[in-house]
Amino acid sequence: MKISAQVGDKLAEVSVSRDDGLLIVTIDGVEHRVDARKLEGDFYSMLVDGTSYEVSVEGNGDKYLVRHGADEQKVTFTDPGRQARAAAGGGAGPAEILSVMPGKVVRVLVNEGDAVEEGQGLLVVEAMKMENEIEAPKAGTVKSVHVEPGTTVDNDALLLVIE
Numbered sequence: 001m002k003i004s005a006q007v008g009d010k011l012a013e014v015s016v017s018r019d020d021g022l023l024i025v026t027i028d029g030v031e032h033r034v035d036a037r038k039l040e041g042d043f044y045s046m047l048v049d050g051t052s053y054e055v056s057v058e059g060n061g062d063k064y065l066v067r068h069g070a071d072e073q074k075v076t077f078t079d080p081g082r083q084a085r086a087a088a089g090g091g092a093g094p095a096e097i098l099s100v101m102p103g104k105v106v107r108v109l110v111n112e113g114d115a116v117e118e119g120q121g122l123l124v125v126e127a128m129k130m131e132n133e134i135e136a137p138k139a140g141t142v143k144s145v146h147v148e149p150g151t152t153v154d155n156d157a158l159l160l161v162i163e
Contacts, residue, residue, distance in 0.1 A: 003101075006076045014077075018102065038126075057130055064130070095137050095162045099153040103127030107149055114142045116162060123147070123159060136162060 002015045005027075015026045023034040035047040039054075046053045058065045064075045107124040110116060116136045124133050140162040147159050 004078045007073050059130055097159045099157040099159055101127045102154050105147045105149055105151040106131055110142050112142055112145055
């Protein structure tokens with residue numbers, strides 16, 4: 001999966017894949033092998049190319065505040081494919097909510113038949129050791145839920161449908 005990450009004034013192209021339990025994170029063409037483990041709360045232990053880091057990550061949608069020691073960075077991720085899917089879902093007809101990267105469903109916040117508002121949280125997917133809340137691209141009714149907590153999903157997997 002390819003995304004863009006903005007850290008301060010710098011914009012980087014990022015791709016992420018998995019290999020034998022590790023994340024392979026390529027940033028502007030430079031590959032890094034990452035073993036990330038969630039600790040308590042917003043804290044993570046990461047081994048990046050053999051160097052150990054302990055970081056805290058606070059997420060809000062596509063925006064994250066990452067702290068390592070006294071250093072603090074604001075990081076914004078953008079996925080052009082996600083933006084296009086969200087825009088397509090905002091119109092008439094059903095909106096298929098797809099996974100934007102491989103991960104594991106942690107929580108499902110809605111049930112079939114529930115009314116939802118645009119921007120309401122639908123489910124939480126853990127990807128790259130960070131929990132990401134997937135929001136409704138439009139108001140409507142949940143037609144179907146295709147996952148449950150613990151489900152492992154691939155990029156573009158169908159999660160749920162809103163009418």
